[in-house]
Amino acid sequence: MEKQIMDMCDNTCDGTETDLSTVKQQMVDEHSAYELAELFKALSDPTRVKLIGALLVNELCVHDLSVLLEMGQSAISHQLRYLRNLRIVKRRKSGKTVYYSLDDSHIEQIFVLTLQHLKHE
Amino acid sequence: MEKQIMDMCDNTCDGTETDLSTVKQQMVDEHSAYELAELFKALSDPTRVKLIGALLVNELCVHDLSVLLEMGQSAISHQLRYLRNLRIVKRRKSGKTVYYSLDDSHIEQIFVLTLQHLKHE
DNA sequence: CTAACATATGAATACTTGCTCATATAATAA
DNA sequence: TTATTATATGAGCAAGTATTCATATGTTAG
Numbered sequence: 001m002e003k004q005i006m007d008m009c010d011n012t013c014d015g016t017e018t019d020l021s022t023v024k025q026q027m028v029d030e031h032s033a034y035e036l037a038e039l040f041k042a043l044s045d046p047t048r049v050k051l052i053g054a055l056l057v058n059e060l061c062v063h064d065l066s067v068l069l070e071m072g073q074s075a076i077s078h079q080l081r082y083l084r085n086l087r088i089v090k091r092r093k094s095g096k097t098v099y100y101s102l103d104d105s106h107i108e109q110i111f112v113l114t115l116q117h118l119k120h121e
Numbered sequence: 122m123e124k125q126i127m128d129m130c131d132n133t134c135d136g137t138e139t140d141l142s143t144v145k146q147q148m149v150d151e152h153s154a155y156e157l158a159e160l161f162k163a164l165s166d167p168t169r170v171k172l173i174g175a176l177l178v179n180e181l182c183v184h185d186l187s188v189l190l191e192m193g194q195s196a197i198s199h200q201l202r203y204l205r206n207l208r209i210v211k212r213r214k215s216g217k218t219v220y221y222s223l224d225d226s227h228i229e230q231i232f233v234l235t236l237q238h239l240k241h242e
Numbered sequence: 243c244t245a246a247c248a249t250a251t252g253a254a255t256a257c258t259t260g261c262t263c264a265t266a267t268a269a270t271a272a
Numbered sequence: 273t274t275a276t277t278a279t280a281t282g283a284g285c286a287a288g289t290a291t292t293c294a295t296a297t298g299t300t301a302g
Contacts, residue, residue: 020185027189028174028236033167035239036232041165045290046158053149062249064141068148075291077250096248096299106238110231111157115149117227118156166260183279196261198280203260217269217278 042086043111047071047079052102052111055089059101163207164232168192168200173223173232176210180222 028036043049050069054060060068066076080100083089090103102108149157164170171190175181181189187197201221204210211224223229 018179018181018185020189023175023178023181023185024189026178028171028177030171032236032239033170033174036170036235037165037167039235039239040161040170044158044162044165046154047290049154049158049161050149050151053154054144056149057144057147058139060139060144063247064139064144068141068145072292073249074251074293078290081250093249093299098249106235110235110238113234114157114160114227114231115153117231118153118160168260184277193262194279195263195281199260202280214269214279219279 038086039107042083042088043107045079047075048083051076051079051083051100052088052107055100055102056108056111059092059099061097061099063097065100159207160228163204163209164228166200168196169204172197172200172204172221173209173228176221176223177229177232180213180220182218182220184218186221 043052047069051065054065054068062073062076062080065080066073069076080089080091084091084100088102088104088107089100092099092101164173168190172186175186175189183194183197183201186201187194190197201210201212205212205221205224209223209225209228210221213220213222
């Protein structure tokens with residue numbers, strides 16, 4: 001434990017000439033790191049990926065999404081709320097049914113770009 | 122429960138004219154969904170984001186990363202192993218010290234693209 | 243009004259995950 | 273050899289997460 005704190009005070013390990021303060025200035029800041037992680041976390045679950053993948057094709061209601069993914073209505077609804085809180089999807093109500101669609105072209109781009117990368121290799 | 126299974130057999134809910142089988146054909150398949158989620162999961166943690174953000178600037182050894190992120194050596198090492206297993210980072214050994222660097226230009230692109238999106242809004 | 247349908251949501255639970263601690267491995271120095 | 277430095281790793285735990293179940297809300301039909 002004491003040793004660890006000592007290490008923290010040192011600025012380089014033996015054999016490195018890297019200027020850490022320069023790296024620290026250039027690297028992504030604390031706040032951005034959390035924002036990035038939060039955004040990627042939304043895409044880090046297969047169910048959410050499938051939901052986004054489906055909404056990429058068409059606006060769909062909860063029931064249809066539940067049929068498409070072969071999952072319970074409640075699970076779908078919970079995940080849609082998650083994505084809605086992050087403004088990744090939006091909803092449109094029409095009578096009894098609620099239609100969901102994508103609400104963020106950024107996510108759409110990232111999603112499609114990454115999908116292409118996975119396919120072409 | 123019985124009701125749920127009934128729902129699954131229906132192909133549309135009232136008020137929808139969406140052809141679900143057509144959507145299913147176009148949407149991302151099961152396997153791709155899991156691959157996408159796995160990839161994004163690697164980027165869904167602030168520590169891993171910071172690690173990648175630092176290695177985006179420079180190749181760095183474990184100790185320096187531990188200093189930069191102000192975290193214990195063990196935590197850093199565990200996360201580096203995680204990223205290494207997914208071939209996101211690679212390592213180069215030089216004497217006692219091990220230098221890590223990015224190993225996947227895809228991830229790099231996605232990371233930078235997303236970072237830009239977050240900044241410009 | 244009541245019944246049926248569509249969606250939302252709180253609680254419970256099984257599972258996952260990120261960190262710490264202690265220790266192991268590996269390389270170098272004395 | 274032993275001591276020191278750098279990194280790796282297994283176990284354990286606390287916190288988080290995705291699903292299910294039961295139920296609530298809201299909408300339309302009869």
